Amino acid sequence: MNITGQDLILAFSAIGAGLAVIAGIGPGVGQGIAAGHAAAAVGRNPGAQGQIMSTMLLGQAVAETTGLYGLLVAMLLLFVKPLVG
Amino acid sequence: MNNALLMSSAGDIDFMIHGLFSYELFGQTLWITTSHVCILIVMLSLIIFSIIAGRKMRRATDVPDGFQNVVELVIELLDGMVAGSMGKSAPRFRNYIETIFIFILISNISGLVGLRPPTADYGTTFALGIITFCLIHFNEVKHNSLKSIWIDKCSPLPPWLPIWLPINIISDIAVPISLSLRLFANVLSGTVMMALVYGLLSKIAYVWPAVLHVYFDLFSGAIQTYVFCMLTMTYIAQAIGDDNN
DSSP states (O other): OOOOHHHHHHHHHHHHHHHHGGGGHHHHHHHHHHHHHHHHHHHHOGGGHHHHHHHHHHHHHHHHHHHHHHHHHHHIIIIIOTTOO | OOGGGTTTTOTTOOOSOOEEEEEEETTEEEEEEHHHHHHHHHHHHHHHHHHHHHHHHHTOOSSOOHHHHHHHHHHHHHHHHHHHHHGGGHHHHHHHHHHHHHHHHHHHHGGGGTOOOGGGSHHHHHHHHHHHHHHHHHHHHHHSOHHHHHHHHTTTSOTTOTTSHHHHHHHHHHHHHHHHHHHHHHHHHHHHHHHHHHHHTTTTOSSTHHHHHIIIIIIHHHHHHHHHHHHHHHHHHHHHOSTTO
8 A cells, every 4th residue: 555645644644633632631620610600609609690601701701712723724735734735 | 526535424414515506707717515504594584584573563552462472582581691791881882782682593403404504604704804804903093092992902011112022913813713613613512513423323313313403403503692792792891992982
């Protein structure tokens, strides 16, 4: 079986895509911390639950962005294939 | 589209945008894609809903009934959201924010009825991001003097030392890009997940993918809509400034 340069690039693109979604670790930890602190805040002040909830969701969505960048890189490597000439 | 190369074992995984027909304009080949069609369907349904709601509200009664209740509930919820985060300048931005809220929400959850969500196309979300960018900077110039904008742009350092200026400008340019990428990537990830479930597990994909639909389409879509609108409002309110707000 002949392995051409094209095949090698595709294979390494797949590996790179797998590595890129490791970026999901960061947002996972960050969102967990945010949710934990929000739970503590609700425990301390149950009256402010609505506001805490919306603040937490907003912060989590912003923190999620870095993970999504990893996902985008993986998507680009797998489907747009910028490295394949 | 030979994008199924890496997934050649499952030919029916399909979450790509397809071109429907092409036309020439100024020597460029442009495509009408599924995104355009889906966005048209979303817009048409919203327009029809608005016309019906407008006719109903013209004969609005003091004691609301049925449909009028729904319309008033939605508008009051959205009004409260805008007023809560924009304060005094809320009335001027209410119409725009509520319009994009409803549009993005319906776009995100249109995956439920089998459309490919228009917001899973970077063209759509980037256009929304550009509108936000223009609004931010139009209001910044309108409500602040050029001197205070200059001081703000050099902000951690004194205004006669504009070393920090390029970094602030880059972070300004990053705002619409990160806003639009966030919405796009979230909706796209949901679309890809659902396509994978239906494509790879097509033998056993009965009923239980509904749970995934609730998470990826409804929950994630609603959260991202809320976040997009909240961030737009926060940025605009920040650009207007505290003393004007």
